[in-house]
Amino acid sequence: MPVATKLSEIVALRIEDKQQHAKRSIFSTCMLLIGNHILPLFGKMVRILVGGQNVQTCLFRKLDEGLSPKTVKVILIVLKTVTHFGVKNQTMEYRQIDIKFPTERNKHSIDILSRSYQRHIMEYVQSHLTFKNLGIYYV
Template sequence: MNNKTIREIAVAWKEYKRPYVKQSTMAAYLLILENHLLPAFGENDSLPEQSVQSFVLEKIECGLSVKSIKDILIVLKMVMKFGVKNEWMNYYEWDIKYPTNTENKKLEVLSVSNHRKILNHIQSHFTFTGLGIYISLSTGLRIGEICALKWNDINITEGTITVRRTIERIYLVEGEKKHTELVISSPKTKNSCREIPMSKELLAIVKPLKKIVNDDFYVLTNDEHPTEPRTYRNYYNGLMEKLSIPRLKYHGLRHSFATRCIEAGCDYKTVSVLLGHSNISTTLNLYVHPNMEQKKRCITKMFKSLGK
């Protein structure tokens, strides 16, 4: 076996992997390699469990979330498997332990009154930029999907919005050169390409606009050039401050939409499809946390069915 270092294997792996993944995915992989994996393992020619476990504990010490660390290890495993396949290194099985975190991170969502407050404000102070926030709160669209939305994605006859693309600024690493680039591409996964019905209120707002706008223009700018997520996030933060609403990430609008759907008793599969999740377990893990009242109702229902 002709052993190579992780750095050498990573160079070959990048070229092998590039044709098969989206540009934004590749950019994320390269960033993980540059910032985390090569500084820690670049000169190693093997990846025993002990080294990887130490790396994990070190990253936790630095404040990285378990989710971020697992994403980093996915890339490390891909590089290792590629090295093994080419007989450049030995395969190692890892059983990584993570410190148990008993605290369940609470999902950040708007209160019902603040949810309503934002919708009412945008309705009475209409702007194209504001419309994006209204759409996110009414459909659960992600910020990149909102920024990439065009008027021709809105069908007033059917009363639907179709999600076809997303926009993001990606970080490109090319040898010594590092720069960012704005990229418009297909959404996150194939399930993210989806059709969402509009509420009566949203339809009433966009119907008259559709008669006068250029179908090829972006909704947020009403122009041929889109706005990028970073800029739109700043606008959103400013609006929240103006309305005296507690700080909430833009993604919290999506969480708020999903939470309202669950609270209203919508079935989980439908909520999952509306959000464009690749499987229902993502939806269940994120949004379905029955409270004591719901648990009691469930038990009562079950005993009723037994004729008790």
């Protein structure tokens, strides 16, 4: 196993290993999380600097940006599997990652359409049917 100096290099080794054994749907989900969240946050970090406080700060930022707590927890799970892979293959030193999630976050209220307004929109879409609003009509 080659020696990796950055987390992005360990991620690349993990992807190569995981691709052979994972279900396609799980692998695709992991790839999305890695590409959209883990690499932008931690990819350039030196392998020994990925620790609890760095991770805690970055994940709280993701929560503040509007990601759901479940998504943030899955990001943490994928990050932990990458670091465990690095430790197992001796490309990274072991660092405990203990994250404390807040028990309650501010709930975002969602405005919903009234039945009459929804009916009004559907009538408009039906009378002005285009490819663009076809998706609205059939939802």
